[in-house]
Amino acid sequence: MELILGLVTGIIFGFLLQKAQILRFEKQVGFMLLKDMTIIKFMATAVLVGMVGIYACHEAGLISLSPKATNVGALIIGGLIFGIGWAIAGFCPGTSVGALAEGRWHAIWAIAGMFIGASMYARAYPVLKTTVLTWGNYGKVTLPEVLSISPWIVILAWVIGGVLFFIWAEKKGL
Amino acid sequence: MANFLKSAVWSPYVAGALVGLLAIGSVLVTTVVLEKGKYLGASTTFVRGAGLIEQTLSADSVAENAYYQSKKVKVDWQMLFVVGIFIGAFASSRLGRTAQREFVPPIWRSRFGSSTVVRAVGAFIGGVVLIFGARLAGGCPSGHGMSGNMQLSLSSFIALVFFIVGGVVTAKIVYRKGGQ
Numbered sequence: 357m358e359l360i361l362g363l364v365t366g367i368i369f370g371f372l373l374q375k376a377q378i379l380r381f382e383k384q385v386g387f388m389l390l391k392d393m394t395i396i397k398f399m400a401t402a403v404l405v406g407m408v409g410i411y412a413c414h415e416a417g418l419i420s421l422s423p424k425a426t427n428v429g430a431l432i433i434g435g436l437i438f439g440i441g442w443a444i445a446g447f448c449p450g451t452s453v454g455a456l457a458e459g460r461w462h463a464i465w466a467i468a469g470m471f472i473g474a475s476m477y478a479r480a481y482p483v484l485k486t487t488v489l490t491w492g493n494y495g496k497v498t499l500p501e502v503l504s505i506s507p508w509i510v511i512l513a514w515v516i517g518g519v520l521f522f523i524w525a526e527k528k529g530l
Numbered sequence: 531m532a533n534f535l536k537s538a539v540w541s542p543y544v545a546g547a548l549v550g551l552l553a554i555g556s557v558l559v560t561t562v563v564l565e566k567g568k569y570l571g572a573s574t575t576f577v578r579g580a581g582l583i584e585q586t587l588s589a590d591s592v593a594e595n596a597y598y599q600s601k602k603v604k605v606d607w608q609m610l611f612v613v614g615i616f617i618g619a620f621a622s623s624r625l626g627r628t629a630q631r632e633f634v635p636p637i638w639r640s641r642f643g644s645s646t647v648v649r650a651v652g653a654f655i656g657g658v659v660l661i662f663g664a665r666l667a668g669g670c671p672s673g674h675g676m677s678g679n680m681q682l683s684l685s686s687f688i689a690l691v692f693f694i695v696g697g698v699v700t701a702k703i704v705y706r707k708g709g710q
Contacts, residue, residue: 358564362607365556366614369549369570373615374622375537376545381635388694388701389637398542398549399676405550406680413554419561422569423683424668431688437663438670439696443704445656446635449664450572450672452657453612454619459629465650469657474580476658477665481597484666498682510682522543 370454379455381446381462388443393525400518407514411507423498429491430484445469538626553680560607568607569681571673573664575612577601641705667692 373379376398386392413419442448445466447455452470455463477484500507553570560568581603585592592598623629633646642648664670667689669678675693678686 358560358607359605359610361556361560361563362568362610363614363617365552365568365570366611366616367618367621368552368614369611370615370618370620371622372540372545372549372552372618374619374628375540375626376542377539378542378545379619381632382637385635385637385701385705388697389705390698394542398546399671401543401546402549402553402676403679405547406553406676407682409550409554410557410680411682413558419557419567421681421683422567423681424674424678424685426685426688427668428688430666430668431685432692434663434666434668435689435692436696438660438667439663439693439698440700441656441658441660441663442693443656443697443700445653445660446638447653447657448572448672449576449661449670450612450615453616457616457619458623460632460635462633462635462646462649462653465653466657466660469654469659470576470661471580471583472654473658473661474576474665475584477662478577478580478595478597480662481595485596488666494684497684499684499687500682502684507682 369450370457373451373454374458379447379451379458379460381455381460384448384451385443385446391530393530397522397525400521404515404518407511411511421498423496425496426494427489427492428494430489433488441473536625538628549676550680553677564607569673569677570611571608571669571677572612572615573661573670573673574601575609576661577665578603578606578609637705663696 376394377383378395378398383392383394387395410419410421414421447463447466449470452463452466456467498507500510503510557567557569560566577597578601581592581598585603592603634644634649638649638652642652667674668685669689671693674686674689679690
């Protein structure tokens with residue numbers, strides 16, 4: 357059942373990524389060159405809709421949150437390393453397989469690189485675990501917990517910020 | 531409905547909103563059925579996939595590696611989710627007639643030429659680097675960027691900011707002319 361649910365969820369996700377043209381190298385790098393905001397419109401809309409639903413379900417006691425650990429050093433260094441590779445590859449882990457499916461054959465090299473890179477990370481992990489991954493640990497926390505305010509205030513702020521961004525991007529034709 | 535599924539392009543706002551609903555639905559359904567909510571993510575699958583491949587060469591090296599053991603090398607929900615992305619994108623691109631064979635994308639070509647080998651090397655190196663960074667940060671634009679930020683996670687907000695900073699700065703340096 358776990359595998360069937362994963363497969364069905366992935367099929368819908370891949371379908372939506374393809375329809376929104378998010379899978380394309382040109383859209384990914386176009387954003388990084390700040391010339392095309394398609395991927396951010398897509399991602400931000402998903403996040404805004406998702407945060408309302410996730411918090412509504414959480415407050416109703418239906419689901420648990422599962423935030424990832426806040427290792428500030430690893431987040432900053434890992435985030436920057438990801439960005440470097442992302443700009444060169446023009447794909448991220450989720451979009452690479454979908455890009456291959458829509459005929460972007462060069463994505464197969466990025467996928468091969470990701471398997472090799474993952475293996476290299478596993479080799480480097482013992483060293484990273486005692487160094488970078490220990491720099492600035494604040495545990496598994498959320499923004500409303502850190503700010504000591506209601507999550508709905510944070511959500512409202514994101515929704516307003518998101519809508520203003522969408523208006524700006526549409527006006528600029530990005 | 532059939533026409534909608536066959537249309538070539540959907541607005542990123544419509545598709546994005548549907549992904550938001552999909553993410554909520556996934557957590558709800560998996561919480562009920564599997565007793566553990568599954569948030570969308572992709573990058574750990576490359577760790578498990580690498581582990582599965584390595585196991586066929588040397589089972590011991592995987593069994594003795596602390597990282598592989600912490601992630602449990604097996605076929606799981608997320609691996610099928612990633613397989614599903616391939617199937618979904620394949621179906622969508624054939625229904626919408628937007629599938630396109632591409633070996634060298636235009637922005638890349640205008641900067642590095644039309645060599646498929648040069649592009650292959652670039653894509654490969656980019657893939658190695660980006661997954662290393664994603665695993666160090668604990669997630670990718672799916673797990674951190676979308677799922678984590680839906681939960682208002684502090685770590686995911688920091689990760690997304692630095693994904694974008696790293697990507698924007700690198701793209702400016704690497705593509706220069708190509709971006710004009």
